[in-house]
Amino acid sequence: MPAMSTPNSFDADVLIVGAGPAGLALGAALADQGLHCTLLEQQPASALADPAEDGREIALTHRARRVMQALGLWERLPADEIAPLQAAHVLDGSSPLVLHFGAGAAAAADAPLGWLVANHLIRRAAWQAAAARPALQVLCEARVQAIERNADAAAVHLADGRVLRGRLLVAADSRFSATRRLAGIGAAMHDFGRSVVVGRVRHERPHGGVAWECFRYGNTLALLPMAGGRRASAVVTVGGERADEWLALSDADFAARIQAQSDGRLGAVQAEGPRHHYPLVGVYAQRFAAPRFALIGDAAVGMHPVTAHGWNFGLYGVEVLARELGAQRRAGGDLGALAPLQRYESEHRRATLPVWLGTNAIVGLFTDERRLPRLARRAVLTLAERAPGLSRLIKSGIERQLTGAAA
Numbered sequence: 001m002p003a004m005s006t007p008n009s010f011d012a013d014v015l016i017v018g019a020g021p022a023g024l025a026l027g028a029a030l031a032d033q034g035l036h037c038t039l040l041e042q043q044p045a046s047a048l049a050d051p052a053e054d055g056r057e058i059a060l061t062h063r064a065r066r067v068m069q070a071l072g073l074w075e076r077l078p079a080d081e082i083a084p085l086q087a088a089h090v091l092d093g094s095s096p097l098v099l100h101f102g103a104g105a106a107a108a109a110d111a112p113l114g115w116l117v118a119n120h121l122i123r124r125a126a127w128q129a130a131a132a133r134p135a136l137q138v139l140c141e142a143r144v145q146a147i148e149r150n151a152d153a154a155a156v157h158l159a160d161g162r163v164l165r166g167r168l169l170v171a172a173d174s175r176f177s178a179t180r181r182l183a184g185i186g187a188a189m190h191d192f193g194r195s196v197v198v199g200r201v202r203h204e205r206p207h208g209g210v211a212w213e214c215f216r217y218g219n220t221l222a223l224l225p226m227a228g229g230r231r232a233s234a235v236v237t238v239g240g241e242r243a244d245e246w247l248a249l250s251d252a253d254f255a256a257r258i259q260a261q262s263d264g265r266l267g268a269v270q271a272e273g274p275r276h277h278y279p280l281v282g283v284y285a286q287r288f289a290a291p292r293f294a295l296i297g298d299a300a301v302g303m304h305p306v307t308a309h310g311w312n313f314g315l316y317g318v319e320v321l322a323r324e325l326g327a328q329r330r331a332g333g334d335l336g337a338l339a340p341l342q343r344y345e346s347e348h349r350r351a352t353l354p355v356w357l358g359t360n361a362i363v364g365l366f367t368d369e370r371r372l373p374r375l376a377r378r379a380v381l382t383l384a385e386r387a388p389g390l391s392r393l394i395k396s397g398i399e400r401q402l403t404g405a406a407a
Contacts, residue, residue, distance in 0.1 A: 012038040012137070013335055014325070015156055015166035017144055018173030019048055022297025022314035024126035024138075026172060028071045029318050031133040033326030035335070038164060039130070040142040040156060048127045048140065055198040055276035056119035057224045057233040059085060059211075064312040065115065067319050068125075072132065076125035077117055083227040084112035086209030091263075112209065116224055116233075122311065147182045154292040154336060167335040168325070170294045175283040175302025183293050190282040195243040197236045199275035201258055204267025206230055214261055221261045231272065234258045243277050284356050288345040292336035294321060301352045309355055317348050 014030055016023045019041035027037040041048065060068070068074040130136050143159040147169060154169035171179035180187065207225040214221040220237040236246055236258075249257070251271035259269040283302035288295045297314040324340040333340070 010153065010166055011164040012036050012166045013329075014038075014168045014170060015040065015154065015164055016170045016172055016296075017156065017179045018171065018177075018297070018299070019043070019127075019130075019138055019140070020172060020174070020297065021123050021126040021311065022299075022318065023170075023172030024048075024130040025067075025071055025073065025315060026170065026296055026318045026322065027136045027138075028073075028126075028129050028133055029322035030325060031135040032071070033322055034135075034329060035325065036135045037137070038166070039136070039138045040144055040158070040164075041138060041140050042143050043140060045138070045140045048138070049124070049131075051120045051123040051127075053118065053120045053273075055200070055233070055274070056278075057083075057116045057226065058119050058122055058311050059224070060115045060117060061309075061312045062111070062114065064315045067315040072129045073122070073125045076128050077121055081118060081121055081227050083116040083225050084209050085114045085116055085211055085225065086112050088113065088211045088213065091212070091214045116211075116226065119311075144179060144182075147179065149183075149290075149292045168292055168294065168341075170296055170321075171299045172296045173299055175281065175298040177295070177299035180285060180295060180299050183290060185285055185287050185290065185293075185295070187283050187285045190284075192280040192282065193240055194237050194280045195240045196278045196280060197238065197243055197246040197275055198278070199234050199236075199254060200226070200231060200272045201234050201255060202231050202270045202272045204230070204269075205265075207232055207266060212262060212265065216261050219261075221258065223258075223262055223266070232266070237280065240279065247275055247277055282356070282359075284353070288317075288348055289338070289341035291338050291341075294341050294344065296321060300348065301356060303356065303359060309352075309359070313348075313352050313355075316351055317344075320344050320347050 013035040014027075014037045016027055016037055016039045019027075019039040023039055023041075027039050030037050065074060130138060142162075144156050145159050146157040148155040148157070149169065153165045153167060155163055155165045156169065157163050169179075169183075171177050171183065173179050175187075201223075206229040207223070208229075209225050211225055212221075212223040214223075218238070219242070222233075222235040222237075224233040224235065226232055234254075238246060246254070246257075254275070255269045255271045258271075259266075262269075281302070283298065285295050285300050288300045296317050298310065300317060301310075301313050303310040303313065321344045324344045325335055328335055328337065328340045
């Protein structure tokens with residue numbers, strides 16, 4: 001392994017592995033704090049500048065929107081592709097009960113619960129925002145083979161033989177982060193044994209900005225409202241062994257299943273565009289920080305999509321880590337010192353761990369097909385809808401998470 005370069009030479013203040021949206025957003029935020037960053041990405045620049053549509057719609061909280069506005073990402077999203085999320089309704093099996101969210105504090109303030117935007121548009125906006133900052137360099141088609149840390153610096157060793165040094169190294173390379181592993185940090189992984197099949201549909205009746213979460217027996221269906229009023233993203237969660245079955249359906253059969261499982265609430269349904277498939281694995285790192293090292297985005301917390309917090313948590317982490325490193329720079333401190341990184345870790349863990357644990361419990365309860373869990377979730381829905389005090393408590397808590405007010 002080549003040795004680090006001379007002790008006092010640095011290629012950047014911060015090296016970030018992974019130029020996905022979290023890595024790009026962090027680079028932009030640190031540049032705004034007066035730091036020079038280098039992002040290392042395996043993909044070519046063309047894939048980052050013009051990312052392919054991948055079928056995923058991302059729900060954004062109010063806090064996430066504020067961070068995106070501060071970084072110049074929000075203004076780069078096409079206005080006619082942003083769909084306000086006004087309410088969310090939950091169905092369980094064949095029960096006529098519907099649990100409604102959206103009539104709480106957010107609605108009272110004449111604001112939606114959140115917004116839905118296509119993932120590829122967020123990725124493109126993040127790339128554009130990063131490219132607009134001269135202090136931020138992105139090295140594409142760069143593969144990290146090893147990392148090194150000592151009392152003075154962190155370094156990455158690339159497959160082409162280059163060695164880059166910085167005061168701090170940040171891993172932002174997905175929930176299956178190879179950089180996290182190279183740093184010796186483990187993670188709790190929750191393989192749900194299920195897969196998501198996503199496909200866009202056009203429907204007869206306007207959705208009114210309402211998202212539907214239908215916990216059917218055998219699979220789960222979410223209908224996420226898209227811009228335009230009569231289009232939605234159909235997100236079907238099934239056992240891993242059934243994903244190919246859903247992918248193989250004709251457009252007509254896929255649309256018929258979506259219409260039937262949503263009880264025809266949106267009228268006649270037509271499939272629109274290709275379908276995509278993703279396995280469901282949740283990840284929570286054992287640590288978010290170590291000397292001269294930090295985790296951000298999915299490398300720190302990779303969420304199940306049911307509570308729509310993956311990208312939101314990434315932005316929350318970006319906001320906190322950039323704040324701590326900016327304060328450290330202004331104080332003339334060492335960017336790789338453990339104290340500011342631990343402050344980031346502590347705050348980010350408080351914001352994410354309860355939701356991580358709660359999400360896994362919700363998913364377990366609402367996807368277990370055995371008789372007792374079915375009865376339990378039916379009881380939860382009944383109690384939430386019919387007990388006014390409990391209903392307000394549950395709904396206000398969930399709405400605070402949706403809007404980001406609790407983070």
